[in-house]
Amino acid sequence: MNAYLTATAHAQDDPSDFWRQQARQLDWMRFPQRIFEQQSPEHYQWFADGQLNTCHLALDRHVLAGHGERLALIYDSPVSGQQRRLSYGQLLEQVARCAGMLRALGVEQGDRVVLYMPMIPEAVIAMLACARLGAVHSVVFGGFSAVELAVRIDDARPKVLLTASCGLEYERVVPYKPLVDQALERVAQAPARVVVLARPQAHAQLQAGRDVDWDALMASADAVPPVPVMSGDPLYVLHTSGTTGKPKGVVRDNGGHAVALNYSMQAVYDAQPGEVFWAASDIGWVVGHSYIVYGPLIRGCTTLLYEGKPVRTPDAGAFWRVIAEHRVNVFFTAPTAFRAIKREDPHGRLRQEHDLSCLKAVYVAGERLDPATYDWLRASLPCPVIDHWWQTETGWPVVSTPRIDAGYPVRSGSAGLPVPGYQLAVLDDQGDPVPPGEPGNIVLRLPLPPGVLNTLWQDRQRFLDSYLGTFPGYYLSGDGGYVDAQGYVFVMGRIDDVINVAGHRLSSGSLEQALGEHPAVAECAVVALDDALKGEVPVGFVVLKQDARVDPGQLEQELVQRVREQVGALASLRRVLVLKRLPKTRSGKILRKTIRSLARGPEVAVPATIEDVQVLDELRQLFAEQGFYGAGPG
Ligand code: COA
Ligand code: AMP
Numbered sequence: 001m002n003a004y005l006t007a008t009a010h011a012q013d014d015p016s017d018f019w020r021q022q023a024r025q026l027d028w029m030r031f032p033q034r035i036f037e038q039q040s041p042e043h044y045q046w047f048a049d050g051q052l053n054t055c056h057l058a059l060d061r062h063v064l065a066g067h068g069e070r071l072a073l074i075y076d077s078p079v080s081g082q083q084r085r086l087s088y089g090q091l092l093e094q095v096a097r098c099a100g101m102l103r104a105l106g107v108e109q110g111d112r113v114v115l116y117m118p119m120i121p122e123a124v125i126a127m128l129a130c131a132r133l134g135a136v137h138s139v140v141f142g143g144f145s146a147v148e149l150a151v152r153i154d155d156a157r158p159k160v161l162l163t164a165s166c167g168l169e170y171e172r173v174v175p176y177k178p179l180v181d182q183a184l185e186r187v188a189q190a191p192a193r194v195v196v197l198a199r200p201q202a203h204a205q206l207q208a209g210r211d212v213d214w215d216a217l218m219a220s221a222d223a224v225p226p227v228p229v230m231s232g233d234p235l236y237v238l239h240t241s242g243t244t245g246k247p248k249g250v251v252r253d254n255g256g257h258a259v260a261l262n263y264s265m266q267a268v269y270d271a272q273p274g275e276v277f278w279a280a281s282d283i284g285w286v287v288g289h290s291y292i293v294y295g296p297l298i299r300g301c302t303t304l305l306y307e308g309k310p311v312r313t314p315d316a317g318a319f320w321r322v323i324a325e326h327r328v329n330v331f332f333t334a335p336t337a338f339r340a341i342k343r344e345d346p347h348g349r350l351r352q353e354h355d356l357s358c359l360k361a362v363y364v365a366g367e368r369l370d371p372a373t374y375d376w377l378r379a380s381l382p383c384p385v386i387d388h389w390w391q392t393e394t395g396w397p398v399v400s401t402p403r404i405d406a407g408y409p410v411r412s413g414s415a416g417l418p419v420p421g422y423q424l425a426v427l428d429d430q431g432d433p434v435p436p437g438e439p440g441n442i443v444l445r446l447p448l449p450p451g452v453l454n455t456l457w458q459d460r461q462r463f464l465d466s467y468l469g470t471f472p473g474y475y476l477s478g479d480g481g482y483v484d485a486q487g488y489v490f491v492m493g494r495i496d497d498v499i500n501v502a503g504h505r506l507s508s509g510s511l512e513q514a515l516g517e518h519p520a521v522a523e524c525a526v527v528a529l530d531d532a533l534k535g536e537v538p539v540g541f542v543v544l545k546q547d548a549r550v551d552p553g554q555l556e557q558e559l560v561q562r563v564r565e566q567v568g569a570l571a572s573l574r575r576v577l578v579l580k581r582l583p584k585t586r587s588g589k590i591l592r593k594t595i596r597s598l599a600r601g602p603e604v605a606v607p608a609t610i611e612d613v614q615v616l617d618e619l620r621q622l623f624a625e626q627g628f629y630g631a632g633p634g
Pocket of ligand 1: 141142143144167169174280281282285287309310311333334336337340365366502503504533534568569570571572
C-alpha cells in the first residue's frame, strides 16, 4: 500500500496508536496514558491525562535542544518600512517577560486576554505569553468595528485587553485606541486593564487608572516559566461567523492542537525544522493562529510575519520580493490575494524580477481556488500549487493533496483528498451518502481528530445544535461539494448564509442587522454575489417603510457607512438596492439563494415554496437595469 493509504488506514483502524505516535514527537510535561476516551458519539477526549505547555513546545524546547540561535520570526512590514529578526532565544526572552507583564496585571491560568492588534511581533509575543501562563487568548481581527469588538469582549470577559495605538493600511493609519474605547463603553463588563503599545505613526490617549503603556510595563517585567496545563485546557477562543449575527467562540485545546499542528506541518506542508514558512494571512484569523504562530514554531521553522498587502505595498511584486528576500520555502495565502496580483501584473513581469527557486510549494485556502487562478499560478511558479480546505472550527487542514506520497497529482478545481485522521463523507439532505460525483453536504464522521473544536465558548448546546445535530454521528461543515470516483474532494461553497469576502468569513445576519436598524428600512436581505477579485461581495437588498422619503443614493451611502461602523471595513459592502418586496417562501423565509442565482443570470429554477412568483420578474428587471447581465454588478 502507498504511504497515503497506509496513514489513512492506520488513523482510521487504530486512532489511539496513530495519534500516540504523533504525540511522542512533542515534549510533554506528563505524557498521556489515556490517548482517546469516548463516553458517547459526541463526548470524547484526546490525551485526557496529558500535561504540557504550548509555549514551551513552541519556544523553550527548541532553545533547550540547542537551537536558541535559529531564526524564529522575521517581521517584514512594507507599510512601516521596518524589518526585525528574532532568534528562538530572543523570542523566548520577550515572551517570558510579556508573560511576567500579564501576571503582574493579575492574569492567571484560565483567565482570558483579548488582543486587538495589528500584524506586529508584539502580537505574536502576547499570544505565546498567554499560552505560557495557561491563560486563554481571544484575538479580534483589526478590521472589525468597535461593535464587533465589544461583542467578542462580552463573550470572552477578559481580565486584560492588549492593543496598539494603530494599524497601518496602505498609506492609511487606522487608530485602534478610539475603537477600543468605544467598544469598552458598550460592554457589560470591561477588562480591568488595557495595555497599549505605542507605535510612532499614531498617539494613543491613555485613560488614567485603566490604560497602561506596553513598553513601560515590559521594562520592569520579570521572566516567568511555562505553567503546566492539562491537554484539554483551552489555549484560545477564536470567534467566527455563523449564520446568525452572534459569532461562535471556537475553543481550541492545548494538547490536541499541538499534536495536530505538528503532524500537519509534516503531512500537509512537508515543512522541516529550520525552513522558512510564510502564511500571508492575519493573526486575527485561524490561518494566522495555526500557521503564523503555533504550527511553524512548534515544528522549529522560521515564521514570517508580514504587515502589508499583496498589492500597493508598494506594488504587485510585494509577495515575490518577500519570498526571494527571506528565502521562503513554504508559502500560504488566499486565492483572492493572487487574483489581486494577477489583475495588476497579468503577465507576471514583477515576478520575473525575483529568484523564487527557494519555494517548495504554495498553498491556498480560505475560498475555492478557481481554475483560472490555478492555471495562472502554475504558469508563474516553479513549484506545486496546492489548494486545501479547512475551517476555523477544524484548526488544521481537512483536505489537501498528500505530500507524503507522490502518487496523487494536484487536480485543478479540487482541494485534494481527506488528510489522514479525518473521515469525510457527502450526504444528501436526508443524511444518506450520495454516489461519487453527486453534490451534497460535506460532513466529517465522528470522532473528529485531535485539534478540532469540541465545544463553543460557554455554549456546548450551541455546538451540539449547530454542528452535530443535523446528521447524527457526523460534523456538519456548512460547505457543499462532491467527491469524485478517485476520492478527490471538490468544495463548491457554503450551503448556509455565511459569506466569504476575500477569504474573510462574515455572516449575512450581522450585515442585515446593521441595515435593518436604519429608520427608513422595513426589511432587508444581504446576499453574497460573485466578484472577480474578492470571490464574493455582499450586496444589500432593502424594502423601505411606506412613509420613508429618502434619496436612494443618499440611503445607499448611509447604509454602507452603517455597515463599516457596525461590522467593519472588511465587510466591503458597497451596494444597496431598493426593492418593492423580497422573494420569500410561503412561510416567510427569504430566498437568498434565488436572489443570488438571479443576479448571475435571468434564468432560474423557480422554488416550489415561493410565495409570489412575480417578485422574480421585479428582481430580474432590477438586475437588468443595474447592468448585472452585462458588465456585472460594477
Ligand atoms: N485593520 C483595519 N482595517 C482593515 C484591516 C485591518 N487589519 N484589514 C482590512 N481593513 C480594511 C481595508 O483598509 C479596507 O478598507 P477600505 O474599504 O477603506 O479600503 C477594507 O478593510 C477591506 O479590506 P480588504 O479585504 O483587505 O480589501 P482591499 O480591497 O483593501 O484588498 C485584497 C483586497 C484582495 C488585496 C485583500 O483582501 C487581501 O490581501 N486579501 C488576502 C486575504 C487573506 O489574507 N485572507 C485570510 C485568510 S487566508
Ligand atoms: P474560515 O473559518 O474563516 O477559515 O472559513 C472557512 C470557510 O472558508 C469554509 O467553510 C469554506 O466555505 C471556505 N474555504 C476555506 N478553504 C477553502 C477551499 N480550499 N476551497 C473552498 N472553500 C474554502
